[in-house]
Amino acid sequence: MILRIGTRASKLALRQSKWVKDGIEATHPHVNVDLIRIKTRGDKILDSPLSKIGGKGLFVKEIEDALLEKRVDLAVHSMKDVPAELPDRLMLSTFPKREDPADVLISIGDQTLDQFPHQARVGTSSLRRGAQLLHVRPDIELVPLRGNVDTRLRKLETENLHAIILAAAGLKRLGLSNRITQTLPFDQVLPAVGQGALGIETRRDDKQTLNLLQFLDHKATRIAVSTERAFLKELEGGCQVPIAGLAQLDEDKLRFQGMVAEIDGSRILREEIIGTKDQAEEIGIALATRLLDSGAGSILEKIYGKGLG
Numbered sequence: 001m002i003l004r005i006g007t008r009a010s011k012l013a014l015r016q017s018k019w020v021k022d023g024i025e026a027t028h029p030h031v032n033v034d035l036i037r038i039k040t041r042g043d044k045i046l047d048s049p050l051s052k053i054g055g056k057g058l059f060v061k062e063i064e065d066a067l068l069e070k071r072v073d074l075a076v077h078s079m080k081d082v083p084a085e086l087p088d089r090l091m092l093s094t095f096p097k098r099e100d101p102a103d104v105l106i107s108i109g110d111q112t113l114d115q116f117p118h119q120a121r122v123g124t125s126s127l128r129r130g131a132q133l134l135h136v137r138p139d140i141e142l143v144p145l146r147g148n149v150d151t152r153l154r155k156l157e158t159e160n161l162h163a164i165i166l167a168a169a170g171l172k173r174l175g176l177s178n179r180i181t182q183t184l185p186f187d188q189v190l191p192a193v194g195q196g197a198l199g200i201e202t203r204r205d206d207k208q209t210l211n212l213l214q215f216l217d218h219k220a221t222r223i224a225v226s227t228e229r230a231f232l233k234e235l236e237g238g239c240q241v242p243i244a245g246l247a248q249l250d251e252d253k254l255r256f257q258g259m260v261a262e263i264d265g266s267r268i269l270r271e272e273i274i275g276t277k278d279q280a281e282e283i284g285i286a287l288a289t290r291l292l293d294s295g296a297g298s299i300l301e302k303i304y305g306k307g308l309g
Helices: 011-027 061-068 127-136 149-158 168-173 207-216 219-235 277-304
Strands: 002-007 032-037 074-078 090-094 103-107 121-123 141-143 163-167 198-203 243-250 253-261 268-276
Touching (some): 002 061, 011 032, 011 149, 011 198, 061 074, 061 090, 090 207, 103 168, 121 149, 127 141, 127 243, 127 253, 127 268, 163 168, 198 207, 219 243, 219 253, 243 277, 253 277
Parallel strands (some): 002 032, 002 074
Antiparallel strands (some): 074 198, 103 163, 243 253, 253 268
């Protein structure tokens, strides 16, 4: 039997997809897995911030099209790239165990955020990261930064930057943990919805593939990501807006923190709800509603009015 995984062609995407391939082949010796590289719109447009070209589905749409057309049997996504809404015939069937969801700094001279000089240049194209950094250090200069992990690490040296900010998960999956200068605490920089988690997308009616993937599903990750995505969906947020959410499960207790920010970091709206694991989606929706009642709606309207999302 042959299974085809649709994947982006970046080194990180291929590493993640190969990890899934190896797991499937080890668990199901009768299955051979092929990796099908697919170039997405987000991979093709490298000279503009993602928020300027429309943030929903930039790294998944072409792969979803391949799934719907049965050119591939499953897709491996970084969950922070997946929009809140999926095509009707597709589903997120499997969530492997989550990697570290934090954001990290990689800096010249191993300086931490509080040690940066006045008006330090920090590379990021994420509105979420930028807003939270500016809230802590309003003096820093944000420099747009696109490209894969290797490209961004190279630009740290070539673009006269003091630091760049990346997801811990990608660096760890690529074996680059030694490059991390500082893990940013969640009370300063809350991660993107789904950050650090992988999601496997399949066709709803493909029972054979669904059954083959069951061994990879990690219940605590599924609960956490479901909470975060319910929050994102209620806010009608794309993946490139200053929205953050992190759900953490401790036995039966589910703690969820959510945030919406002004792009310039001048205003951060942040709330927390603690409940039980069987309330996952309710908690996400409730926290979104609480933030909307606190003024998040006007912040997001202003951002979407500029063509973002």
